[in-house]
Amino acid sequence: MAILEVRGLTKEFGGLTAVNNVSFDLHENEILGLIGPNGAGKTTTFNMIAGSLAATRGSVKYNGVEILGKKSTEIANLGIARTFQITAIFHGLTVLQNVVVSTHRLQSANILDSLFYTKRYREEEAAIREKAMDVLEFVGIAHLADVVASNLPYGQQRLLEVAIALATEPQVVLFDEPAAGLNPEETRMFDNLVCRIRDRDISILMIEHNMRLVMGISDRIICLNYGTLLAEGSPEEVSSNPLVIEAYLGKGGEE
Amino acid sequence: MDKKITVTVALVVAIVLPFLIRSEYYMHILVLALMYVMLTQGLNLLVGYVGQLSLGHHTFMALGAYSSALLSLKLGIPVILSMLIGALIAAFLGYLMSKLTFRVRGSYFVILTTAFSEIARLVINNSTDITGGPMGVRNIPSFSIFGYVLKSKTSYYYLGLVLSVIIIYVCDRIVDSKTGRAFAALREEEGLANSVGISYARFAMVAVVVGAFFAGIAGGYYAHYTNFISPDLLSFNNTLTILLMVVIGGKGTIFGPILGSVIFSFVPELLRAVDNYRLPIYGIVLMVSALFMPKGIAPILSNLYNDAKKKYRKNKLNRSEGGIS
Numbered sequence: 001m002a003i004l005e006v007r008g009l010t011k012e013f014g015g016l017t018a019v020n021n022v023s024f025d026l027h028e029n030e031i032l033g034l035i036g037p038n039g040a041g042k043t044t045t046f047n048m049i050a051g052s053l054a055a056t057r058g059s060v061k062y063n064g065v066e067i068l069g070k071k072s073t074e075i076a077n078l079g080i081a082r083t084f085q086i087t088a089i090f091h092g093l094t095v096l097q098n099v100v101v102s103t104h105r106l107q108s109a110n111i112l113d114s115l116f117y118t119k120r121y122r123e124e125e126a127a128i129r130e131k132a133m134d135v136l137e138f139v140g141i142a143h144l145a146d147v148v149a150s151n152l153p154y155g156q157q158r159l160l161e162v163a164i165a166l167a168t169e170p171q172v173v174l175f176d177e178p179a180a181g182l183n184p185e186e187t188r189m190f191d192n193l194v195c196r197i198r199d200r201d202i203s204i205l206m207i208e209h210n211m212r213l214v215m216g217i218s219d220r221i222i223c224l225n226y227g228t229l230l231a232e233g234s235p236e237e238v239s240s241n242p243l244v245i246e247a248y249l250g251k252g253g254e255e
Numbered sequence: 256m257d258k259k260i261t262v263t264v265a266l267v268v269a270i271v272l273p274f275l276i277r278s279e280y281y282m283h284i285l286v287l288a289l290m291y292v293m294l295t296q297g298l299n300l301l302v303g304y305v306g307q308l309s310l311g312h313h314t315f316m317a318l319g320a321y322s323s324a325l326l327s328l329k330l331g332i333p334v335i336l337s338m339l340i341g342a343l344i345a346a347f348l349g350y351l352m353s354k355l356t357f358r359v360r361g362s363y364f365v366i367l368t369t370a371f372s373e374i375a376r377l378v379i380n381n382s383t384d385i386t387g388g389p390m391g392v393r394n395i396p397s398f399s400i401f402g403y404v405l406k407s408k409t410s411y412y413y414l415g416l417v418l419s420v421i422i423i424y425v426c427d428r429i430v431d432s433k434t435g436r437a438f439a440a441l442r443e444e445e446g447l448a449n450s451v452g453i454s455y456a457r458f459a460m461v462a463v464v465v466g467a468f469f470a471g472i473a474g475g476y477y478a479h480y481t482n483f484i485s486p487d488l489l490s491f492n493n494t495l496t497i498l499l500m501v502v503i504g505g506k507g508t509i510f511g512p513i514l515g516s517v518i519f520s521f522v523p524e525l526l527r528a529v530d531n532y533r534l535p536i537y538g539i540v541l542m543v544s545a546l547f548m549p550k551g552i553a554p555i556l557s558n559l560y561n562d563a564k565k566k567y568r569k570n571k572l573n574r575s576e577g578g579i580s
Contacts, residue, residue: 050450052446052449052450071449071454072449072450073449073452073453073454076449076450076451076452077452081450081451082450084446084447084450088444088446088447088450089444089447090439090440090443090444090447090448091443091444092439092442092443093439093440093443097436097439100436101436101437101439101440101448101451101453102440102451104433104436104437104440104451104452104453105451105452107433109432109433110432110433110434111428111429111432111434113432114428114429114431114432114433114434115425115428115429117428121432164447164451165450165451167451168451168452
């Protein structure tokens with residue numbers, strides 16, 4: 001069953017059509033790779049799904065409910081999490097605080113609970129700390145819980161981003177080039193991490209330029225070029241598709 | 256544990272202080288310092304936690320002051336009630352302001368809040384038949400509780416202390432809750448905060464409204480203490496003073512603005528000895544602090560304290576190790 005149904009998604013910036021009539025499904029519990037050359041409209045597609053950019057036309061259904069036109073905060077609260085192409089973390093907060101903040105949508109104690117230090121407040125505070133530590137454990141940076149996030153090396157900042165996304169207990173995660181800038185060793189670990197996230201019954205849509213990573217772990221792959229959907233299918237099908245090869249490498253010369 | 260000790264010591268000092276200070280004049284400065292504590296705690300929620308600079312905070316104070324003064328003077332409403340209504344009116348205006356400004360950030364937010372306070376100043380200045388215009392409001396009734404009228408500076412000091420402690424406590428609890436964490440998230444990275452479901456419009460509104468309510472209380476406190484208010488409350492100087500207290504005291508901490516309020520209530524007075532050079536010295540102090548303590552005084556103090564503690568522990572450890580060998 002499709003958890004995310006994208007139909008006819010279009011974004012026009014003035015005369016430029018950045019994303020043109022794109023349709024695809026994200027199935028439950030799958031890793032769907034989204035590839036394409038630079039400027040193909042991948043991140044634009046992401047931003048429209050996540051609600052941070054208004055679409056010109058089209059429809060995005062999440063569990064059968066239309067979400068296009070909703071604000072990014074509403075979409076986050078429905079259970080769609082995302083990471084950003086350029087690393088986004090809460091720089092001035094500690095690693096643990098980063099994740100605790102991100103459990104926002106799961107917290108129900110209000111200001112009054114905090115003011116009167118009610119049982120609900122105390123229990124919830126303890127519970128979200130535990131939960132946050134679990135998430136940090138899961139991505140493998142629990143030992144850095146008290147480090148201020150801006151002091152983390154780049155690779156661990158990317159892991160923290162994943163922890164932030166997971167802390168919202170999402171059903172769908174949108175990863176925007178999560179492995180960009182990672183060294184081969186870190187990329188391998190990332191491989192494994194993405195698969196383990198899928199095993200938690202989370203569906204993943206992932207933009208990635210690292211072909212070995214994306215071909216290795218994706219169940220299916222879609223390829224965008226100049227804003228249109230070029231190919232869709234298993235990693236083998238897509239990587240042998242002449243249109244895709246042409247988009248990446250250009251047409252062969254007549255020699 | 257540290258926090259409990261610090262708070263207890265501070266409270267004891269604050270309670271004993273009037274017995275140590277004989278000068279009426281210094282009691283007056285202390286009362287004003289407490290008023291500034293109430294103002295800066297509220298402003299700090301917005302400036303220090305949500306991370307937006309407002310130059311309109313004194314507007315809420317003036318609104319609370321005028322509302323409470325006029326309600327008690329003209330309609331004979333008991334002062335406790337009029338102060339509460341004044342604060343609610345200020346909070347409502349805060350709500351309107353946040354609805355008008357939620358789309359803008361940074362310098363644009365500064366400009367809009369400035370414009371907002373200028374409008375308030377002009378309205379108050381020109382509504383002569385209600386506010387007395389530039390003449391101000393005179394003969395405002397003093398604060399009274401259960402028929403007991405507060406007259407002495409010491410009694411206002413204790414009233415201010417009670418109000419300040421409540422306000423500080425509330426701010427501390429807000430900061431330590433889901434709401435306070437959402438503030439910090441918006442300050443650190445708004446786009447990411449949105450992506451985990453935290454909305455700027457909503458939480459900036461909470462910060463402004465709570466801050467405006469406290470400023471309204473501070474305004475009422477001031478009006479019933481001095482028995483006279485004028486549009487001077489809305490001078491740019493006033494808003495700048497409050498902002499400096501927050502920023503130089505240490506924005507984004509509960510302790511910082513308290514420190515800033517006390518220091519910047521007394522510094523101008525201490526400089527009276529060199530009266531002619533007072534303003535230049537004041538200016539230089541501000542410049543130096545902005546350059547060398549961009550995070551304010553509070554973090555420096557807490558760092559010193561932590562270092563001292565570390566050193567102490569180390570010494571103790573060395574000594575005990577020495578004992579074993």
